[in-house]
Amino acid sequence: MxxxxxxxxxxxxxxxxxxxxxxxxxxxxxxxxxxxxxxxxxxxxxxxxxxxxxxxxxxxxxxxxxxxxxxxxxxxxxxxxxxxxxxxxxxxxxxxxxxxxxxxxxxxxxxxxxxxxxxxxxxxxxxxxxxxxxxxxxxxxxxxxxxxxxxxxxxxxxxxxxxxxxxxxxxxxxxxxxxxxxxxxxxxxxxxxxxxxxxxxxxTVVLDNLYGLDEILQYGGQKERMGHMNEKSESLxxxxxxxxxxxxxxxxxxxxxxxxxxxxxxxxxxxxxxxxxxxxxxxxxxxxxxxxxxxxxxxxxxxxxxxxxxxxxxxxxxxxxxESPQVQEVVGGAAPGNGAIHCDHVSFAYRTAGEKDKKGEKVKTGEKPKIVLEDFCHDFAPGMIHGILGKSGCGKSTLLKLMMRFYETDSGTISYGGEDVNRITTSNLRRHVAYVTQEIFLFHDTIENNIKVAKLSASREEVIAAAKKASIHDFIQSLPGGYETKLSELGDSISGGERQRIGIARAFLHNSPVIFLDEPTSNIDSLNEGMILKSLNEEKEDKTIILVSHRASTMGIAKNVVRM
Missing domain, CATH: 1.20.1560.10 (ABC transporter type 1, transmembrane domain)
Structure with a gap:
């Protein structure tokens, strides 16, 4: 800050x-x-x-x-x-x-x-x-x-x-x-x-040490991490x-x-x-x-x-x-259109150092901005699954964040059914899109409530239906508490793949016209991946689904694939 x-x-x-x-x-x-x-x-x-x-x-x-x-x-x-x-x-x-x-x-x-x-x-x-x-x-x-x-x-x-x-x-x-x-x-x-x-x-140092305790013990970094913490403590x-x-x-x-x-x-x-x-x-x-x-x-x-x-x-x-936000929330704007998501000559760079962002605000050091997207154009038509394929760092995740308007483009426009994303009411945009990120955050709460984050008023039946589509229902039922099982802090009591599937269950429960999935099956075995992709294929008729991955095998169900 x-x-x-x-x-x-x-x-x-x-x-x-x-x-x-x-x-x-x-x-x-x-x-x-x-x-x-x-x-x-x-x-x-x-x-x-x-x-x-x-x-x-x-x-x-x-x-x-x-x-x-x-x-x-x-x-x-x-x-x-x-x-x-x-x-x-x-x-x-x-x-x-x-x-x-x-x-x-x-x-x-x-x-x-x-x-x-x-x-x-x-x-x-x-x-x-x-x-x-x-x-x-x-x-x-x-x-x-x-x-x-x-x-x-x-x-x-x-x-x-x-x-x-x-x-x-x-x-x-x-x-x-x-x-x-x-x-x-x-x-x-x-x-x-x-x-x-x-x-x-x-x-921050204490949090890093707590969350990275397994890695510190695995690689013998106790002395170095303790020294770093002692240095901060002595300065204090x-x-x-x-x-x-x-x-x-x-x-x-x-x-x-x-x-x-x-x-x-x-x-x-x-x-x-x-x-x-x-x-x-x-x-x-x-x-x-x-x-x-x-x-x-x-x-x-x-x-x-x-x-x-x-x-x-x-x-x-x-x-x-x-503190002024980098992206201002839109209130009283338009509703997202139901047509194609259109990216028209989109360019974006993360600003660091002495560079000015779109609003003319300076950042701290003198490094050059990292250009992530340049002159990107594409139409994502409704009623089908689209794939975005590319290696790490090529801008796949950034493109989704621009579509969610977490950031604003440096140039070019993104529109939903002809409505510029910068003029769409922010709350309407969030309801219009279900976004599954690479790192799924789980609250220290029951599995049911973690899925219901996407729809707080959902019934148990709706939660179960979403969990089945995400291929997580059988796992949940195998737990002693079932859907009432309380997860540990940050969801460390379950595997990375199970965390991802809970994130995907949230997307299905949200039931929005657009679904963005950022590397949704990277930690999931091939059997469960196949079941999830099958569920996505069944949901595509009335939705626009954009699937981001660096694995070509995941793109098998995508009708349209963009290589970045």
């Missing part, structure tokens, strides 16, 4: 913009937080008034002061609970909303923008990055507002005691709650982004240590500033008391108020430690949401 350059403030603005539907709850959290923090501060201040009253330096009612302290202490607990409950309600609602937006973005970007992308980074965005945003929504937005409001109230209170005490408090509030966090965030911002990116890359650890050191430095700086604020306030108030410009009791209360009121702004200071990574996570999430 292309992480756009944007400042921390822009990232925060983008994340805060998502709170709009829940502004009422956010306002409630801020009100409760302000009331709770002010009560916590004034418990200490009232304690000071109580001691001064007991010592005879202040004319107050000690009983009333103690009663108010007790009330504030009890109410403070309820206010704190209400603030946290409101913040976490906002956070969890927004995280669900963001996940929905991210999955919608992935659907929009797939498959062209996601082909060859770093899957580990995508997993990191979908899991840990979005989870980190909980810190922002539950522990950042309202604390900032609470810190500003409570500081303003305390400045006003100290101004009633003496203007100088208020000015001094304002200066140290700004240093603690604004200067230290901003400086810390700027120093650690780049490391935060690097940490999130490296975390994603480590995820170095950045983590730098972030931890910066966090410790920030904590020490905050503590020193708060200590200096108390000492300076005590010195200034003492000078005013000695010069007769301030009452002794007011001087004591001003110092107590200053020292007891740093909680909200000190919380803002410590936010910068978590905020470094949170904003980096937010930047990655926002970049994904704003």
């Amino acid at each position: 292309n992480h756009q350059r944007r400042s921390g403030l822009k990232v925060m603005a983008g994340l805060i913009g998502m709170v709009r539907p829940l502004l009422g709850f956010m306002a409630l959290a801020i009100i409760l937080g302000c009331a709770g923090n002010l009560m916590a501060t004034f418990i200490t201040v009232l304690g000071g008034y109580g001691l001064l009253t007991a010592a005879g330096f202040y004319d107050g009612n000690l009983g009333q002061i103690i009663l108010v302290i007790i009330v504030f202490a009890v109410v403070r607990g309820f206010l704190r609970y209400g603030e946290q409950a409101s913040n976490h309600f906002i956070a969890f609602k927004l995280l669900a909303r963001i996940r929905h937006k991210v999955f919608a973005a992935l659907r929009r970007l797939a498959p062209a923008k996601l082909d060859g992308s770093d899957k580990g980074n995508l997993i990191a965005i979908l899991t840990s990055d979005i989870e980190l945003l909980e810190v922002f929504y539950a522990h950042t937005i309202s604390p900032i507002a609470i810190g500003v409001i409570t500081s303003a109230v305390m400045i006003a209170f100290m101004a009633c005691l003496h203007p100088a005490a208020a000015v001094l408090a304002a200066v140290f509030y700004v240093i603690t709650g604004l200067v230290i966090p901003v400086v810390n965030s700027r120093l650690g911002g780049a490391d935060g982004v690097k940490y999130r990116d490296l975390f994603g890359r480590l995820n 650890e170095k950045i983590s240590l730098r972030l931890k050191k910066r966090e410790n430095t920030q904590k020490i700086a905050t503590d020193w500033v708060i200590l200096a604020a108390g000492i300076l306030q005590a010195a200034v108030c003492a000078a005013f008391v000695m010069s007769g410009q301030m009452e002794g009791a007011d001087g004591v209360i001003a110092v107590i108020a200053m020292m007891s009121s740093f909680g909200p702004v000190a919380a803002l200071s410590s936010l910068s430690n978590n905020l470094t990574q949170t904003l980096a996570a937010g930047k990655r999430v926002l970049s994904l949401l704003e």
